[in-house]
Amino acid sequence: MSEKRFALPIAWDGHPIVWGDWKPVSGMTFCGGITKNYGWRGCRQCHTRILPRTVLGHVDLGIGPGINLSLFRCMTCGYSTVLEMSEFTNHDVREWILDASDYGLEGSWNTEMKQGELTI
Numbered sequence: 001m002s003e004k005r006f007a008l009p010i011a012w013d014g015h016p017i018v019w020g021d022w023k024p025v026s027g028m029t030f031c032g033g034i035t036k037n038y039g040w041r042g043c044r045q046c047h048t049r050i051l052p053r054t055v056l057g058h059v060d061l062g063i064g065p066g067i068n069l070s071l072f073r074c075m076t077c078g079y080s081t082v083l084e085m086s087e088f089t090n091h092d093v094r095e096w097i098l099d100a101s102d103y104g105l106e107g108s109w110n111t112e113m114k115q116g117e118l119t120i
């Protein structure tokens with residue numbers, strides 16, 4: 001019996017995520033504030049230059065503005081990253097690489113181990 005997997009993480013550090021609609025990444029996205037430090041230089045995993053698709057998520061913490069997430073997924077190999085921006089990150093963008101464990105019933109947890117894998 002395999003554990004249930006979702007198309008997107010259902011929770012972020014235990015808080016439910018509300019996801020919007022998938023959109024193709026356009027040039028406009030790269031001009032936006034949230035992605036000012038992010039440029040698509042090709043997929044890190046399969047090295048395709050085809051632009052990823054993106055979906056915006058929001059985590060309502062019940063107090064304050066919550067957490068904004070931007071997920072990018074390579075449509076060739078499925079490699080997915082999430083940009084996180086919240087008051088807890090001083091509105092800096094942090095990037096997380098998703099792995100299979102993030103799609104389970106418990107959602108995505110930001111562990112130090114995963115953050116340590118990240119190099120932009």
Ligand SMILES: [Zn+2]
Binds near residue numbers: 044
């Ligand atoms: Zn890829």
